[in-house]
Amino acid sequence: xxxxxxxxxxxLPIPSDEIEDLPEPGASGLNYRFWDGGPEFPxxxxxxxxxxxxxxxxxxxxxRPLAAMTSLRVVQTLSAGIDHVTPGxxxxxxGVAVCNAKGVHEASTAELTLALILASLRGxxxxxxxxxxxxxxxxxxxxxxDKSVLIVGYGSIGAAIEDRLAPFECARVSRVARSARTTxxxxxxxLTELPTLLPDADVVVLxxxxxxxxxxxxxxxxxxxxxxxxxxxxxxxxxVVDTAALLKEVETGRITAALDVxxxxxxxAGHPLWHAPGVLISPHVGGSTSAFMPRAKRLIAGQxxxxxxxxxxxxxxxxxx
Numbered sequence: 591x592x593x594x595x596x597x598x599x600x601x602l603p604i605p606s607d608e609i610e611d612l613p614e615p616g617a618s619g620l621n622y623r624f625w626d627g628g629p630e631f632p633x634x635x636x637x638x639x640x641x642x643x644x645x646x647x648x649x650x651x652x653x654r655p656l657a658a659m660t661s662l663r664v665v666q667t668l669s670a671g672i673d674h675v676t677p678g679x680x681x682x683x684x685g686v687a688v689c690n691a692k693g694v695h696e697a698s699t700a701e702l703t704l705a706l707i708l709a710s711l712r713g714x715x716x717x718x719x720x721x722x723x724x725x726x727x728x729x730x731x732x733x734x735x736d737k738s739v740l741i742v743g744y745g746s747i748g749a750a751i752e753d754r755l756a757p758f759e760c761a762r763v764s765r766v767a768r769s770a771r772t773t774x775x776x777x778x779x780x781l782t783e784l785p786t787l788l789p790d791a792d793v794v795v796l797x798x799x800x801x802x803x804x805x806x807x808x809x810x811x812x813x814x815x816x817x818x819x820x821x822x823x824x825x826x827x828x829x830v831v832d833t834a835a836l837l838k839e840v841e842t843g844r845i846t847a848a849l850d851v852x853x854x855x856x857x858x859a860g861h862p863l864w865h866a867p868g869v870l871i872s873p874h875v876g877g878s879t880s881a882f883m884p885r886a887k888r889l890i891a892g893q894x895x896x897x898x899x900x901x902x903x904x905x906x907x908x909x910x911x
Contacts, residue, residue, distance in 0.1 A: 598639030653678030740791035743798030800827035828853030
């Protein structure tokens with residue numbers, strides 16, 4: 591969809607003077623307002639035309655101004671998913687483009703995915719505990735080499751994960767997305783073929799967006815189809831996995847898990863996942879690295895230049911109607 595060049599408020603979670611190559615406010619007619627989720631709004635939400643959602647502040651903050659943003663034309667998230675803003679989408683006027691942050695998180699999330707796989711297989715958490723206890727925990731541990739990896743959710747992040755798997759001499763990498771297609775690296779299977787692919791995978795990586803179709807995708811049936819000794823890695827969203835079903839599986843020792851996201855999140859003190867056997871947890875830091883801010887700033891500047899020029903926004907996942 592195209593937008594006309596008119597004066598408009600832009601809400602940014604990063605001060606505008608810290609973002610290079612933004613359209614000049616005087617020449618472009620844009621008024622930059624800084625809001626990072628604080629209790630006070632920076633201006634009347636009714637005048638906001640372009641809303642960059644505060645990063646990692648939760649759904650309640652993300653949607654708080656939306657109902658009052660009656661002039662809104664673009665919602666730009668700084669995350670790969672838009673599930674944290676979807677509760678407020680029905681309140682938006684028609685014609686609003688909702689965009690994700692494709693291109694911002696691929697490298698960082700793929701790095702963490704490999705770190706979680708390697709740490710889990712090679713026993714790094716046990717080594718850390720051994721170091722704390724001054725114990726020499728020698729032995730043989732699984733390698734990623736010669737393993738079969740299944741990537742469930744083969745978008746830009748899934749592809750970045752496969753790029754980083756390439757040097758590790760995996761036996762094969764299989765790919766699953768909502769629908770079948772062919773990529774430069776090979777066939778992408780549709781979700782309907784997932785039950786037949788799960789039993790052959792040594793490592794199953796979840797990198798799907800959270801949608802009604804993927805909520806509890808990794809349920810008891812999914813987990814039960816995984817082979818004995820397989821590793822589940824979740825870098826998607828916590829509710830993609832049925833936590834109760836996962837606990838039942840890992841408590842038997844049949845499978846292990848590495849989770850950058852959990853349900854609930856943040857994981858509260860006393861939750862059984864904290865001490866479940868074979869479970870490695872990182873605190874939702876897939877995109878939270880030094881690579882985030884430069885990429886986020888470039889995305890914001892590029893989208894606003896398109897906005898001022900009357901061009902179509904990039905990364906549009908839906909347009910309200």
